Amino acid sequence: MxxxxxxxxxxxxxxxxxxxxTGCGGCGSSSSSAGGGSSQTLVYGRGGDADxxxxxxxxxxxxxxVLTNVFDTLVTYDDTPGLSPQxxxxxxxxxxxxxxxxxxxxxxxxxxxxxxxxHDGTRFDADAAVFNLLRxxxxxxxxxxxxxxxxxxxxAGDYEITLRLxxxxxxxxxxxxxxxxxxxxxxxxxxxxxxxxxRPIGTGPFRFVSWQPKQxxxxxxxxxxxxxxxxxxxxxxxxxxxxxxxxxxxxxxxIHIADNLPPSALDELAKNPAIEILSDPGQNxxxxxxxxxxxxxxxxxxxxxxWQAIDRQRLVDxxxxxxxxxxxxxxxxxxxxxxxxxxxxxxAERPFDPKAAREKMEAAAKAGGFTLPLRLRLFQMNQPRPYxxxxxxxxxxxxxxxxxIGIEVEIVPIDLRQYWxxxxxxxxxxxxxxxxxxxxxxxxxxxxxxxxxxxNDEGGNNLSRFRNEEMHNWLIAxxxxxxxAKREAYYRxxxxxxxxxxxxxxLVYTEVRTAQxxxxxxFDLHPTGLAKLRHARFATEAGAP
Amino acid sequence: xxFLLRRSLxxxxxxxxxxLAVFVAIRTLPxxxxxxxxxxxASPERVAREMADQGWDRPIxxxxxxxxxxxxxxxxxxxxxxxxxGRPIAQLxxxxxxATIELALAASLIAAxxxxxxxxxxxxxxxxxxxxxxxxxxxxxxxxxxxxxxILLMSIFTSLPAGFRxxxxxxxxxxxxxxxxxxxxxGEFVVFFAALKQIxxxxxxxxxxxxxxxxxxxxxxxxxxxxxxxxxxxxxxxxSRSRTVLAHAFPNAAIPVANIAGFQLGMLLSGAVLTExxxxxxxxxxxxxxxxxxSDYSVVQAGAMAVAGTFVIVNFxxxxxxxxxxxxxxxxxx
Numbered sequence: 001m002x003x004x005x006x007x008x009x010x011x012x013x014x015x016x017x018x019x020x021x022t023g024c025g026g027c028g029s030s031s032s033s034a035g036g037g038s039s040q041t042l043v044y045g046r047g048g049d050a051d052x053x054x055x056x057x058x059x060x061x062x063x064x065x066v067l068t069n070v071f072d073t074l075v076t077y078d079d080t081p082g083l084s085p086q087x088x089x090x091x092x093x094x095x096x097x098x099x100x101x102x103x104x105x106x107x108x109x110x111x112x113x114x115x116x117x118x119h120d121g122t123r124f125d126a127d128a129a130v131f132n133l134l135r136x137x138x139x140x141x142x143x144x145x146x147x148x149x150x151x152x153x154x155x156a157g158d159y160e161i162t163l164r165l166x167x168x169x170x171x172x173x174x175x176x177x178x179x180x181x182x183x184x185x186x187x188x189x190x191x192x193x194x195x196x197x198x199r200p201i202g203t204g205p206f207r208f209v210s211w212q213p214k215q216x217x218x219x220x221x222x223x224x225x226x227x228x229x230x231x232x233x234x235x236x237x238x239x240x241x242x243x244x245x246x247x248x249x250x251x252x253x254x255i256h257i258a259d260n261l262p263p264s265a266l267d268e269l270a271k272n273p274a275i276e277i278l279s280d281p282g283q284n285x286x287x288x289x290x291x292x293x294x295x296x297x298x299x300x301x302x303x304x305x306x307w308q309a310i311d312r313q314r315l316v317d318x319x320x321x322x323x324x325x326x327x328x329x330x331x332x333x334x335x336x337x338x339x340x341x342x343x344x345x346x347x348a349e350r351p352f353d354p355k356a357a358r359e360k361m362e363a364a365a366k367a368g369g370f371t372l373p374l375r376l377r378l379f380q381m382n383q384p385r386p387y388x389x390x391x392x393x394x395x396x397x398x399x400x401x402x403x404x405i406g407i408e409v410e411i412v413p414i415d416l417r418q419y420w421x422x423x424x425x426x427x428x429x430x431x432x433x434x435x436x437x438x439x440x441x442x443x444x445x446x447x448x449x450x451x452x453x454x455x456n457d458e459g460g461n462n463l464s465r466f467r468n469e470e471m472h473n474w475l476i477a478x479x480x481x482x483x484x485a486k487r488e489a490y491y492r493x494x495x496x497x498x499x500x501x502x503x504x505x506x507l508v509y510t511e512v513r514t515a516q517x518x519x520x521x522x523f524d525l526h527p528t529g530l531a532k533l534r535h536a537r538f539a540t541e542a543g544a545p
Numbered sequence: 546x547x548f549l550l551r552r553s554l555x556x557x558x559x560x561x562x563x564x565l566a567v568f569v570a571i572r573t574l575p576x577x578x579x580x581x582x583x584x585x586x587a588s589p590e591r592v593a594r595e596m597a598d599q600g601w602d603r604p605i606x607x608x609x610x611x612x613x614x615x616x617x618x619x620x621x622x623x624x625x626x627x628x629x630x631g632r633p634i635a636q637l638x639x640x641x642x643x644a645t646i647e648l649a650l651a652a653s654l655i656a657a658x659x660x661x662x663x664x665x666x667x668x669x670x671x672x673x674x675x676x677x678x679x680x681x682x683x684x685x686x687x688x689x690x691x692x693x694x695x696i697l698l699m700s701i702f703t704s705l706p707a708g709f710r711x712x713x714x715x716x717x718x719x720x721x722x723x724x725x726x727x728x729x730x731x732g733e734f735v736v737f738f739a740a741l742k743q744i745x746x747x748x749x750x751x752x753x754x755x756x757x758x759x760x761x762x763x764x765x766x767x768x769x770x771x772x773x774x775x776x777x778x779x780x781x782x783x784x785s786r787s788r789t790v791l792a793h794a795f796p797n798a799a800i801p802v803a804n805i806a807g808f809q810l811g812m813l814l815s816g817a818v819l820t821e822x823x824x825x826x827x828x829x830x831x832x833x834x835x836x837x838x839x840s841d842y843s844v845v846q847a848g849a850m851a852v853a854g855t856f857v858i859v860n861f862x863x864x865x866x867x868x869x870x871x872x873x874x875x876x877x878x879x
Contacts, residue, residue: 059582245699417581456589459583459591
């Protein structure tokens with residue numbers, strides 16, 4: 001091999017370019033590239049960037065924040081400012097003005113709004129609605145199952161469509177309000193699907209302007225929106241993945257709203273007179289998944305001992321700074337059919353008591369022929385989730401809680417993008433997990449997270465691999481039960497059974513909190529977790545930073 | 546000429562082996578890219594269908610063949626699946642590589658002068674206070690992890706936000722992907738200085754290790770040269786001390802320094818993974834990290850090729866330059 005050597009010329013070249021670059025000092029300042037432009041630019045900072053902006057090709061919350069402002073759906077949740085969280089969960093007309101349901105619940109007819117245009121100037125009509133709904137059902141990867149009950153979707157007039165179902169569906173309306181059922185411009189989608197996924201075209205309150213991935217995404221107000229123009233002219237959405245940086249930028253006024261901050265940071269920010277913290281009871285649950293297929297976790301007494309060893313109130317105080325409430329059942333209090341009786345029963349029959357839990361473990365060990373301490377692996381996601389805002393701290397808390405009852409926990413941190421698939425394959429003994437409601441329905445929690453239909457190595461959400469025939473029958477019956485009271489009864493029974501069998505341990509329902517600068521007015525959190533920016537405006541003439 | 550030809554063939558072979566290794570390795574990992582992207586919301590049937598659509602359920606050799614034929618017949622590197630879904634890889638690299646090059650150049654422009662100056666000072670005042678300060682500084686420079694230094698810098702200089710190549714409020718459409726290098730030529734000096742401010746912190750963090758290494762090489766080279774007879778002769782003939790050091794001694798000590806500086810630049814150009822991650826800098830290193838975590842096959846393949854390519858090219862350039870500089874290296878082979 002030749003010996004490497006170089007001439008000092010290289011250094012001179014380097015020095016020369018340094019002079020070239022810095023030599024311009026002071027010669028600038030004449031030309032400028034429109035900073036801010038309009039005075040009504042709202043900057044929204046979040047922890048990550050969107051992936052795909054095609055409603056049927058994403059399940060990323062960061063994408064949904066964009067989609068929910070660019071698109072409309074046929075029906076939607078009420079987002080009128082000032083309503084109570086419960087009132088905001090009412091389904092109201094959007095691109096559909098009204099609908100009627102046949103006697104047997106199998107035929108749904110939607111009358112569509114006339115005079116609505118997509119951002120590319122094409123018309124919204126029955127063809128567009130049919131095209132998009134078929135796409136959501138047939139081409140979706142992540143939410144297609146929500147539309148599986150729809151057998152056919154047909155045009156019944158220029159502004160009327162008919163949906164025929166294979167079986168009655170009490171949650172069809174909720175599913176049609178999902179972002180995955182967003183209505184995009186068929187012209188744009190047919191022309192170039194990949195382009196549409198990067199430059200989405202809908203009918204929503206904001207139209208898409210530009211996106212430099214990992215840098216910024218710009219939206220502009222849709223002056224012709226059927227509900228009237230939004231409160232600001234322009235929205236810039238920026239990914240700032242370090243929490244500390246996001247906080248600093250908010251304090252300096254470079255961003256107006258910052259989401260997904262840790263509880264302690266939010267409490268600190270609350271002291272800043274220029275900043276306020278918005279809070280909303282979320283529709284989520286954080287829980288400890290127990291792998292029911294692995295011995296001795298298949299023993300109900302072991303699972304009940306774990307249930308009893310965890311002091312949820314302390315977890316709320318220590319890890320969530322009080323901004324959560326203890327959970328005893330999977331269905332959050334903000335979702336219908338939440339069974340409050342479970343909390344009382346848990347406190348009476350299985351109160352936090354390490355000594356009693358230890359005794360249960362010892363008895364189980366004797367009967368089951370295993371020795372204490374039991375060594376278990378606890379999987380922990382490396383990135384915070386809304387229901388698990390400090391995963392490492394939560395994992396440590398659980399390790400410390402289980403140690404006195406004879407369980408030695410080894411914490412296994414895993415990147416979020418590989419996390420769920422490893423849990424779905426059942427690699428864990430214990431794991432931190434959680435769920436945020438998709439459609440404000442108890443089915444979404446109970447059937448999805450605990451029915452044996454959802455045990456699958458490649459995409460099943462019953463991470464605890466719990467099997468119960470009786471509960472399965474209730475959950476299946478509830479899917480087609482159109483009488484709300486009877487339907488709720490099934491879900492309440494299921495929650496009692498879950499308490500009894502303890503296939504997992506519900507931990508917390510968290511508050512969803514967002515920090516915003518006080519000059520922003522009108523923006524409030526929606527219980528579904530959607531950031532609807534239509535009502536946001538500036539209180540004074542203050543605008544872009 | 547035969548030397549260049551031989552090196553070119555070697556370079557091509559290196560690239561091919563690197564490509565095959567990465568292509569096979571990323572596919573043998575147990576991660577399912579569809580699940581990595583859709584997480585909790587993917588239904589099993591749709592996952593299987595998506596895998597089939599992408600051709601990832603076919604034998605690995607068939608996938609290699611399909612990819613290579615795409616590259617050679619249409620110049621198609623595929624598209625990203627998860628990091629930026631649907632975007633052509635060539636376009637992604639076109640955005641990310643300029644960000645990495647600018648960061649690498651900015652770091653080099655800090656590291657080279659700083660390292661050289663520190664090395665000279667240390668050699669001239671050998672064993673004196675300046676030498677001790679430089680040696681401790683360079684030790685720290687090598688030892689302090691970049692991610693720690695990055696976080697430290699960010700918390701001290703809170704008014705210099707990182708992660709964006711330009712301030713949020715600034716609209717600037719770059720034609721080449723380069724912002725810093727392009728703006729002055731377009732007369733956009735406001736953009737240029739804004740971009741310079743944005744790059745400052747990550748560049749400083751990234752420059753510490755190369756600066757430390759360069760200062761050590763420069764110091765030992767200078768100590769060696771300063772003890773030689775011709776330096777004493779120069780002083781005896783009345784040349785000032787600074788003239789002796791800078792004009793007579795330094796050029797001879799500069800060769801190994803330039804060598805190591807070139808090598809460090811190659812390292813920086815291949816993507817500063819840690820720095821880019823800490824500062825959220827949208828460059829090649831961060832793209833690779835995202836690609837690996839999301840099991841985005843096309844991104845990882847292409848990123849690895851870009852890194853391997855950079856190394857091959859830098860090595861090749863250094864070798865070719867050495868041959869040009871030193872005729873004794875020609876002809877005889879190796």
